Amino acid sequence: xxxxxxxxxxxxxxxxxxxxxxxxxxxxxxxxxxxxxxxxxxxxxxxxxxxxxxxxxxxxxxxxxxxxxxxxxxxxxxxxxxxxxxxxxxxxxxxxxxxxxxxxxxxxxxxxxxxxxxxxxxxxxxxxxxxxxxxxxxxxxxxxxxxxxxxxxxxxxxxxxxxxxxxxxxxxxxxx
Ligand SMILES: CC(C)(COP(=O)(O)OP(=O)(O)OC[C@H]1O[C@@H](n2cnc3c(N)ncnc32)[C@H](O)[C@@H]1OP(=O)(O)O)[C@@H](O)C(=O)NCCC(=O)NCCS
Numbered sequence: 001x002x003x004x005x006x007x008x009x010x011x012x013x014x015x016x017x018x019x020x021x022x023x024x025x026x027x028x029x030x031x032x033x034x035x036x037x038x039x040x041x042x043x044x045x046x047x048x049x050x051x052x053x054x055x056x057x058x059x060x061x062x063x064x065x066x067x068x069x070x071x072x073x074x075x076x077x078x079x080x081x082x083x084x085x086x087x088x089x090x091x092x093x094x095x096x097x098x099x100x101x102x103x104x105x106x107x108x109x110x111x112x113x114x115x116x117x118x119x120x121x122x123x124x125x126x127x128x129x130x131x132x133x134x135x136x137x138x139x140x141x142x143x144x145x146x147x148x149x150x151x152x153x154x155x156x157x158x159x160x161x162x163x164x165x166x167x168x169x170x171x172x173x174x175x176x
Contacts, residue, residue: 037084038091038119040126044073047080051089054111076103077130081110081119090114093123095131100171102136124152128163133173137163 016023020037041047049065056062063071072078072094081091091110097103105127110120131137139149139161149161156162167173 038081038114038117038122039084040122041080041082042077042126042130044069044075044078044080047072047082047089051080051082051087052092053088055089055092055109057109057112071107077127079123079126079130081114081123083114091119091123093127095127095137097131097134101134101168102138103131103134105137105139108139120148121151124149128152132165133168135165135168135171137165 014023047069049069052065052068055068072080072092075094076097076099078094079092080089082088083090091108091114093105093108095103095105108120108123110123128137141149141159141161143159146157146159146161150157152161152163154161155164
């Protein structure tokens with residue numbers, strides 16, 4: 001399941017890119033490469049409803065896995081964290097956007113038993129990377145989650161976390 005197309009290591013030129021076993025062996029003791037067997041999938045055609053279980057914790061009316069897939073497929077960008085040992089999704093994030101200036105992150109969740117392992121951090125980092133050509137990337141959230149988003153050094157924060165890329169303010173990163 002892990003191959004060079006879904007390896008999230010930024011060092012794409014590395015000969016071990018996409019081969020976590022070899023990478024872990026080579027960098028034993030290096031926290032960066034000792035990350036878990038979780039892989040991050042951006043192509044939603046690779047995600048099926050039976051991989052999605054246990055999300056929307058605490059929601060009164062939970063979207064079912066089929067609806068969840070539709071949400072992800074209809075998003076501007078979507079990323080699913082999958083435990084490669086079980087093949088099950090353990091976290092996800094999505095964004096909706098005009099594709100020119102602005103994007104909004106409506107959903108981010110990591111399953112409770114996988115929290116505190118850096119998966120939420122990776123999902124946000126990867127989504128920021130996916131939206132780096134845009135000027136605005138915004139998130140609305142409860143007050144208590146603000147310390148989590150503060151770690152990404154946003155441009156503005158409160159009950160909303162705001163990322164601004166002023167180089168993209170003119171919308172010139174997009175053809176046409
Ligand atoms: C918020 C959430 C996605 C974090 O996922 P996670 O995988 O546990 O987060 P990470 O392990 O990557 O944590 C990254 C850092 O944020 C901190 N952090 C994680 N959750 C936090 C929270 N709820 N409040 C404050 N800090 C938090 C961690 O301690 C860690 O800090 P460190 O860098 O000092 O070690 C997860 O708790 C979750 O799914 N919560 C329920 C849904 C939710 O609230 N989503 C956000 C909607 S806006």
